Amino acid sequence: MPQRSGQSAVRSLSRVLWNLGLITLGSVLCAVAVSGILIPHRFVSGGVTGLALVIHYLLPSAPVSVLYFLLNIPLFAFGWVFVGRRFFLYSIAGMVIFSGALQWVQVPLAVQDPFLSALLAGIISGAGSGVILKSVGSAGGTDILSVILLKRFSIRVGATVLAFNTGVLIAASIFSSLESALYTLIYLYVSSHILNLVVTGLSQRKAVFIISSHSEEIRGEILRQIRRGVTIIRGQGGYSRREEQILYTVITFREVPRLKRMIRRVDPGAFVVITDTLEVMGHRIGNQPHW
Numbered sequence: 001m002p003q004r005s006g007q008s009a010v011r012s013l014s015r016v017l018w019n020l021g022l023i024t025l026g027s028v029l030c031a032v033a034v035s036g037i038l039i040p041h042r043f044v045s046g047g048v049t050g051l052a053l054v055i056h057y058l059l060p061s062a063p064v065s066v067l068y069f070l071l072n073i074p075l076f077a078f079g080w081v082f083v084g085r086r087f088f089l090y091s092i093a094g095m096v097i098f099s100g101a102l103q104w105v106q107v108p109l110a111v112q113d114p115f116l117s118a119l120l121a122g123i124i125s126g127a128g129s130g131v132i133l134k135s136v137g138s139a140g141g142t143d144i145l146s147v148i149l150l151k152r153f154s155i156r157v158g159a160t161v162l163a164f165n166t167g168v169l170i171a172a173s174i175f176s177s178l179e180s181a182l183y184t185l186i187y188l189y190v191s192s193h194i195l196n197l198v199v200t201g202l203s204q205r206k207a208v209f210i211i212s213s214h215s216e217e218i219r220g221e222i223l224r225q226i227r228r229g230v231t232i233i234r235g236q237g238g239y240s241r242r243e244e245q246i247l248y249t250v251i252t253f254r255e256v257p258r259l260k261r262m263i264r265r266v267d268p269g270a271f272v273v274i275t276d277t278l279e280v281m282g283h284r285i286g287n288q289p290h291w
Helices: 002-041 047-058 064-082 085-104 114-133 142-153 157-175 178-199 215-226 253-266
Strands: 205-211 231-236 243-252 271-276
Touching: 002 047, 002 085, 002 114, 002 178, 047 064, 047 157, 064 085, 064 142, 114 178, 142 157, 157 178, 205 215, 205 253, 215 243, 215 253, 243 253, 253 271
Parallel strands: none
Antiparallel strands: 205 243, 205 271, 231 243
16 A cells, blocks of 8 residues: 555656646747847737737836736736646746746847748747647646636637737737837747647547448458547438448547558548547547646
8 A cells, every 4th residue: 555655656746747847848948939039139929928028128127037927927816716726836837937937048049030030939939838738737828818718618729829919919019110010920820830739730630431331341440450439320322312321430640541541441432531620538539638
């Protein structure tokens, strides 16, 4: 019994360190984008970081890190009500880590062209935000709002970030040139797409419909080779009026080529439809982030 308790404690500690490591790595990446590109080019970010940057441009003596920390306080009061306690506590740690990274991580990036700078900043920041959200927490800011909308309304994280950031951009453009605002919009667009790619794109699931006269053999091959569940849907041909068996399964992106090869081998004339999924909940095949 004591040995089992010790193993459980070690696993719990490993999970905590893993999540804090992801938050730290993501925070450092985001801080590099802010200090190395956004501030030198006077670009604006989105969400709370964007508000902190706008205030910093108006009041240069106010550090971005301190402004970010203070602006997060109301959001954390909101998040306490709507998100889980584990996510909330990790997000507090993330906010502290990201604020520290903004203060101490100063990595100048020698990219002079504004367009290329916007692209690079979007890639770095989107990857950093995605790595943070791969943990069970966040770095605060609009990440909390994004998670709430994803959990309650299935609105993708990148869509929420892009919409919110566009609003901040419009407000911030009053204090900067239109050219700078447009470059910032490029940065936000790239960042939101990289964020979606990191959070859900690499673990995207595919829904597959198969209509074949060899449906029983294909069903058995999916169960044995792909090792995925299959649902049989009773259907009827619209022209032939003949009863059909429609096979429905959900597989990973990497399993698609193997499934297609297997179907071609069993029945080259099979009718197959493969579609993207937004989210999948379920044992073994689910891909929802564990927030």
